[in-house]
Amino acid sequence: MPQPRTLFDKIWQSHLVDIQDDGTCLLYIDRHLVHEVTSPQAFEGLRTAGRGVRRPEATLAVADHNVPTTDRALEIEDEESRIQIETLADNCEAFGIQFFPMSDIRQGIVHIIGPEQGFTLPGMAVVCGDSHTSTHGAFGALAFGIGTSEVEHVLATQTLMQKPAKNMRVLVEGDLAVGITAKDLVLAIIGKIGTAGGTGHVIEYAGNAIRALGMEGRMTVCNMSIEAGARAGLIAPDETTFNFLAGRPLAPKGDDWDKAVAYWRTLPSDEGARYDREITLDVAAIPPQITWGTSPEDVVPITGRVPDPADAADENKRQAMKRALHYMGLEAGTPMQDIRIDRVFIGSCTNGRIEDLRDAAAIVRGRRVADHVGAMVVPGSGLIKLEAEREGLDQVFREAGFEWREPGCSMCLAMNADRLQPGERCASTSNRNFEGRQGRGGRTHLMSPAMAAAAAVEGRFADVREFL
């Protein structure tokens, strides 16, 4: 009997090109995504060294971090942003890499367009110069973020030097209650294991709560693996995965499709496979989750209160909590539902997909955004925007007082013009609530799209279950 292997073991072993004496592996990379911020110096490096791109068709490029989300017909005002985007276009042209320009309906956030095009497939090794590459793990692909030197390394050699990660399984059981989404589930996981909980590991999410999720929800969960400190997140491919992929532009067709599916069915972890760490979570009873502080592990239920540093486990934690409360402008003990907000951001690679927009629109329909709140929806890609408009969701949002924007990263990281003013408080569907993430002095609270929509209507944090 061969030794039972995990999903991670199988993908890792099937991509080994070489192993050095010190254990460093040369790993083959099937697919590479590129965006404008972390790639210019990699192309510059290739040029300086007189090197080419080994397999241009294995790389797909798009500009997303810096792009304006307002009228695309206008020039980009910020000169540095404009140059960075033009540089990507020029580099792709010069090296023969497919690039979706801003004018292309397929343009969008790099981690949204990969799956949307069928570029990401089960069993692959996928990389991108961006930490949220973990999103693609939802398809049962080993997907992780890399630095710029590594981007250059992949372009030149289609491989990476890596040391193997450890296996961790997070078993999520129980049926989610009505109004509770994948975002609540992953926030609950991070709240439980902490931002260092997955360090050095690849997390495989399993259990009936994961199986019950659609691909959009699975991507939300894998996306935030990085916030749990993990190198990557993984979910075994199944019928849900195959149904999502069938017919996508870059997915295999005909005979190839049948062969591919037969192979993908061999990928799930074997019975009895060993994990270095295992965690079990029952999500049947969880209420909607929301963050209060400046780390994604600062999670409370919407029915809860801002925690008190006096209750901290140790002195370091107490100091960190005090700092976070000060930055967030919050008092310990305040009920979360009493906290007023200024802004709402629905979008990002965590929650900018069509299901997310449907969830939010369902709450907003026939209601109005509170007068003092500025709210915006930024679809994750041009195709998502188009589909939402076909379903009339843009009308629902507009009539309620939301701004309906063009696709991009936008206020997830505030590298373009969309950002919070100092002291502004935002209900956000993104993934990071670090100090200054959405603009200097901005205060970010992470939650699901439905919760963000409910907050927009109430003008303060609200329990989405009361809207159903």
Added chain:
Amino acid sequence: MEPFTTLTGVAAPLAMINIDTDMIIPKQFLKTIKRSGLGSGLFYELRYHENGSEIADFVLHRPSYKNAKILITGDNFGCGSSREHAPWALLDFGIRCIIAPSFADIFFNNCFKNGILPIVLPQTEIDGLVAAAENGANATFTVDLEAQVITTPDGGQVAFEVDPFRKHCLLNGLDDIGLTMEKASAIDAFESRQQTDQPWLYRQQDQPE
């Protein structure tokens, strides 16, 4: 990559812990398309007031340290994101060696990829080096990678450890890509095997509509 053999220069003491990549190079500098030029943004918020004027007593602004080539600092240097702009900014400023009790993982690896030598020493040794570095412009240190020895201004010697493979690459200016390219035949073999087993990974699909 420029080989690293022996480095002689002034060492700047920056005795803070947990200096993260955002402090090393804040996100407004990530819009560049070059590796060079980031030195002006290095430690931006520690170096400049909000109105853009210099914080005169920040160590790298003091006349004796303006040309520092070595940085001596505290625990967990380089924590935060994987942005390689952090080592690029240090390099652009002229710093090629960083000495600390510990480093963040990714930053540590990124240093070697960019020809910077990060040296880990116990806090007690660091304290001695900081004291010597406080002497300013006359405090010239020499870092000899081949011999794995730091020579302090008064002629004292401190030995350090370095991974043999990393050392070999630094001494010879070898970059990872060059090393991997030597394995081209193994990559070729992998690709032809994979193409047989999983042909769908190699088909040029129709242009997506």
